[in-house]
Amino acid sequence: MVRRIERSVQELYRDDPERADALAFGRRGALKGAALAAMGGAVGAAIPFGGSMPQGTLPALFSRPAAAQSGGPALLDLPGKGPLILQGERPLNAETPETLLDEPVTSARNMFIRNNGGVPDAAADPRAWKLVVEGEVNQRLELTVGELEARFPVITRQLQLECGGNGRAFYQPQARGNQWGNGAISNGEWTGVRLRDVLNAAGLKSSAVATGHYGADPHLSNEPGRPAIARGMRIAKAMEEDTLLAFRLNGAAIPQLHGAPLRLVTPGWPGSLSQKWLTRIWVRDKPHDGPGMGGTSYRVPVRPIVPGSSNNGRDFADLESMPVRAILSSHAHGARLPAGTRALDLRGAAWAGDLTVRAVHVSVDFGASWTAMQVADPANRHAWQRWTGRVALPSDGYYEVWYRATDSEGRMQPHAPPNWNPQGYGGNPISRAAILVG
Template sequence: MAKGWKERGFFELYRDDPERADALVFGRRSGASRRGFLQGAGLATMGAMVGGAIPFSGSMPSGLIPAAMAQGSSAAPKILKMDGKAELVILGDKPLVAETPEHLLNDDITPNDKIFIRNNGIVPDQFAGDPNGWALTIDGEVNTALKLTLGELKQKFKPVTYALQMECGGNGRAAFEPKASGNQWGNGAISNARWTGVRLKDVLEAAGLKSSAVYTGHYGADPHLSGDASKPAISRGVPIAKAMEEHTIIAYAVNGGPIPNVHGFPLRLIVPGWPGSASQKWLNRIWIRDREHDGQGMTGTSYRVPVKPMIPGSKADPSNFRIMESMPVRSIITNIANGTELKAGTRAIALRGHAWAGEHSVSEVHVSADYGQTWRKAKVGKAANKYAWQTWNADLTVPSEGYYEFWVRAIDSTGRGQSHAAANWNPQGYGGNVMHRIAVLIPA
């Protein structure tokens, strides 16, 4: 990867005095709207600030916030320092939440150190006993309640290994305007690790589902942030049909070894393609319900999206919300980091990344170097199995040195694609799947 360019006055100006920056670049006075395309002194100002000409400035959409500006418009991120983890970006300390920058997600199979971190409660101390002694209870609307140790799960049920997406329901939240509540994820709340475990379907069939079984309710050993032992940190569930899907597994290993404690050692659920909050960590109970589960994180606007569009920033009516299920289509560029300075003289650029689409597959990926005026179709690879992301590759050519933005968008097998701006605003910021953009500089 090419070296990243040094932060310039452009970044600092927008961070410290955005009104003055707009006035310099867009000719905007306080309270006025942007005049449209960059031109004249504004174009010269931006070019000087980013360190080069902007060859496709005439195609820059009106009011667009350049990717370079977005990169430097806030204070430097806090970097995670944890044994066994890469330098993730910390979004929250209590609970611990950390995002994986897109350029660290270039591996086809996400290694353990690059799996993002999302917690709702306190990370429990690592289980000190024999992991095979960890117990899981299956009860509720079943013919035979079960209490199985991890050792018994391994002995009694067929093991399976799949490459599976795990994505936070709030991935992309930072793109919403006005700002939605919660951790301000970019695109890095995603992983595609290789998980090993047993099918939840097989275990539920062993318990015998009653005809009244409708939904699951998941529980884990992580304490509530308040420390109140009577409160679950989170307890979500899924419809029985999703629980019985063959790729929904009770996992005890990842990438060929034990699950790291921060990711749920020794046992967790993986419910691929759906919000990661359903993939309960430190799993110790699955309650089969005769109704939709109403545990912590299942009601109000938690992991729920509007049925009818709402006015951005308006008060939510909980009766207008439904549980979020399949995650939307998304694509990222992974082989070049935002803010990279490429080698002088570069004209041909090979781009690579991944795309995924929840319950669906990715049918097309397109890339652009001229602010979306023209698009080049990428080559999209096949998924390793259902719910694994798909790797794409594309070649772009640029006409000269200067500042460029590379954009990527994906379309899923139902024809749905990614937008320029986050759509279907909701107070918790779910489902924001805007196109990924990176800024690069090619020096003279």
């Protein structure tokens, strides 16, 4: 006779959280009595609002790894950079923990890293770096960084720069690519010249409809002349006020890792359009078709597809303005606070691509009620908006801070990432941070 050994709920949550969740909630869909006590044991504290936890909701402590926990994500160890979450080494990609984004203007140290190929050698003379503008223009231009700065008005803007795959980790089933949480975002202060001023100097032909961008970053294959990525955008976006050819970040030279000596900054749209180590802009008479364009690359379904299904992207559309999202920068997921803490003073940031943020709300009772936060105006268009506020806690225990933003057109972050797609673009669900008090 084989003796069957039952696992405790704590062990189930450690080893098989989905089954533990089903057993804890049972058929009635609410945590009560022994089930509530058992889940409290699993998370390490009483759950004051456990009765409000929606059925089928895994505790954030188990469904979202915390960097401070044993077995959490690996961290980057690189001179000049903060302890970013390492997403990949070849190419190098690293995400900024939300608590490192507690700066109104993101420092170069805490800026996320997104590469598609290798990092080129630094320019011997940054001001002599050349940019070519050609294609559907009346006059081909070849300009150095020094000439750009001398010939065109120089402006400075705080601009959001966000990876198109930000939030990919929230999709189920898992989508392809680096499993970004919310931290593939920055709000640096960029200095440069407007792309539109340069395009106007070249003279756009009536046939000009899109741009194509090329940089000096080598393809991972090291094949000569093969671009690592070459994306492009509609001329309308290229001609916007805030689309820059940037040569300074936060008042200093752009770090090599972030595109020195010249990069595009195309705020509000996927960061892949902000070509680093920029060498060429090709004005096209049709949508650009370089690497990173077409198919499922930076594109989302026009009509929903079956999650987990394969698709060639024929009926997809380019991802342009990024969806609304909020981050919590004052408290780390998995944080432990002193016993007797009865209020949380919260702060963070929110943004909405080409739009602005109308509201940010926070819940500490699993979404049963929501508290409005104070949302500051952006420093300028395409800058993120800081938010602050306070929520009360009735006792010690396990809490989840749920935070969501609403954009200027009334679109709110959904409870689940929308519009599943093979490469996980546009995933912006309500976020949850686990907090233990006492």
